Amino acid sequence: MASQISTAMDSLNAAVKSNIIPNQEYLLQGSVMDSAVEVLLQRLRGLCDNVDSRPETFRDHEMCFSIRRGPPPEQPLSLRVRRALDHQDMPWQLRYIGQPELGDKSRPTIVRSSIDIATSSTVVEFLTELGCRIDFEYIVQGYMFRKGRMKVTVAKIFKMVQVKIPDNVEPISQSYLVELSVLAPRGQDAIAEDMRIFAEQLRPLVQLEKIDYKRLSH
Amino acid sequence: MQREEKQLDSALEAIILRVSDLKSAIAGMLYKLEHEYETLNWPNFLDNFAIISGHLTSLSKILGHDKAPNMRNFTILPLLLSPEKDEDLLRMTEGRISTFAHDLVPDYLRTKPEPMAEQKMNHLELKASNLTFEASQDSNKQVAQYNKVVSHVWDIAYKAREEWEGEAGARAAQVQTSSSADTHTLVAAIGMGKGLKSDSGPMAQSRVSPGPPGIMAGRSGGQAQAAGQGQIGVGQMGKAPSAIKTNIKAASQIHPYGR
Structure with a gap:
């Protein structure tokens, strides 16, 4: 765990020194039904790098805060706070996610800006004092895999029945959310092609696609 | 239908023509053999052979022609056999066959197996009838065993096929491992809190x-x-x-x- 933190520090130092910040997230999303998740996990174990041990599990609590930047047509700015429920001693994470760019058909993945930083557990108070309001929260629990620079998560999303008590939860669907993402500096579009090829290997078990957020809201 | 009949008629006419040519060629050669055997020389004799073989070639060409009806598909059915002497038949066959009777028809119309095949059949039947009781029992046992083995193999193959088809069916049925509706629900939930x-x-x-x-x-x-x-x-x-x-x-x- 300490090594992970130092790795994060290393990458931060490297970013500061070279002035290159991995602030673009390349993303593909899909889902797999509960009945088929075992098959998917087996396949991912075969495809990904961290296969010697059991797949890494995680259980996170994510809160989405929003703050108004201006009068109505302006979209509220949202910030996400995430903490690991299974590793209480790990730092919390504050993350900004920009508007996703779908691009045209030639672009294989969604690209959105993403900046994250480790924080202490007082970040919630800090945001509240800034005037942010909690928009929604959920529990995300599942498995993560690594393949080169790509990160794959297979996770169930739970709604919190009672606020502040992460044990009392209920799943919001009969499927696991599957996300394939890479954090990279701006302009490294080659990685998107790798992601497309990787996503092809998971078909037809999972259809990893560019999901249009705007269409979903209607 | 009429066109086919016409085709058949013309093909038959052509075949009959060729056959009579062939027949006259053979008759000519036989005549020479019988009457001129003293003066006959090899080149002449071979010429006759060449004529016969030419007739045979043209006959087989007619039979193999695209437009010629397939003669195998036609059946000759003897309607009446009689032991009486038949003048018409005698005339038609140039005095070779006088009666259309039981002893001649099977040979001429091929209503029995070829002589070679018939001989073989007879041979086998003789062998079968000469087998001793034990030997036949033994072979019966072997047959039973063989049948058992064959049916066993058939069972295995059948089971394997069933399994294979079941698997393929299950795979086809399992295609639905993800639902885009669920994807949208989940993405909307984490993206916008829906x-x-x-x-x-x-x-x-x-x-x-x-x-x-x-x-x-x-x-x-x-x-x-x-x-x-x-x-x-x-x-x-x-x-x-x-x-x-x-x-x-x-x-x-x-x-x-x-x-």
């Missing part, structure tokens, strides 16, 4: 209740919509410009993690 906000509504309201009633009314309206329509609710709430500041203040009050 379906997650409904519970935060009542909670926020209960917390805000000690606040001023006016603000609360504005808030609860906004929250109700947020609960119903997700992201849109946030925009709606902001439509009351005067409430912005109060909202922020209210948010700080209602915040579940405020301590």
Whole structure:
């Protein structure tokens, strides 16, 4: 765990020194039904790098805060706070996610800006004092895999029945959310092609696609 | 139908012509053999052979022609056999066959197997009838065993096929491992809190209740919509410009993690 933190520090130092910040997230999303998740996990174990041990599990609590930047047509700015429920001693994470760019058909993945930083557990108070309001929260629990620079998560999303008590939860669907993402500096579009090829290997078990957020809201 | 009959007729005519040519060629050669054997020389004899073989070639060409009907598909059916002497038949066959009787018809119309095949059949039948009782029992046993083995192999193959087809069927049925509706639900939930906000509504309201009633009314309206329509609710709430500041203040009050 300490090594992970130092790795994060290393990458931060490297970013500061070279002035290159991995602030673009390349993303593909899909889902797999509960009945088929075992098959998917087996396949991912075969495809990904961290296969010697059991797949890494995680259980996170994510809160989405929003703050108004201006009068109505302006979209509220949202910030996400995430903490690991299974590793209480790990730092919390504050993350900004920009508007996703779908691009045209030639672009294989969604690209959105993403900046994250480790924080202490007082970040919630800090945001509240800034005037942010909690928009929604959920529990995300599942498995993560690594393949080169790509990160794959297979996770169930739970709604919190009672606020502040992460044990009392209920799943919001009969499927696991599957996300394939890479954090990279701006302009490294080659990685998107790798992601497309990787996503092809998971078909037809999972259809990893560019999901249009705007269409979903209607 | 008529066209086919006409074709058959013309083909038959051509064949009969060729056959009579062939016959006369053979007759000519036989005549030479019988009457001129003293003066006959090899080149002459071979010429005759060449003529016969030419006739045979042209006959087989006619039979193999595209437009010629397939003679194999036609059956000759002897309708009446009689032991009486038949003058017409005698004339037609140039004195070779005088009666259309039981002893001749099978040979001429091939109603029995070829002599070679018949000979073989007879041989086998003789062998079978000469077998001793034990030997036949033994072979019967072997046959039974063989049948058993064959049926066993057939069973295995059948089972394997069934399994294979079942597997293929299961795979086809299993194709549905992901649902785009679920994907959309999940993505909308983590992206915009769709379906997650409904519970935060009542909670926020209960917390805000000690606040001023006016603000609360504005808030609860906004929250109700947020609960119903997700992201849109946030925009709606902001439509009351005067409430912005109060909202922020209210948010700080209602915040579940405020301590």
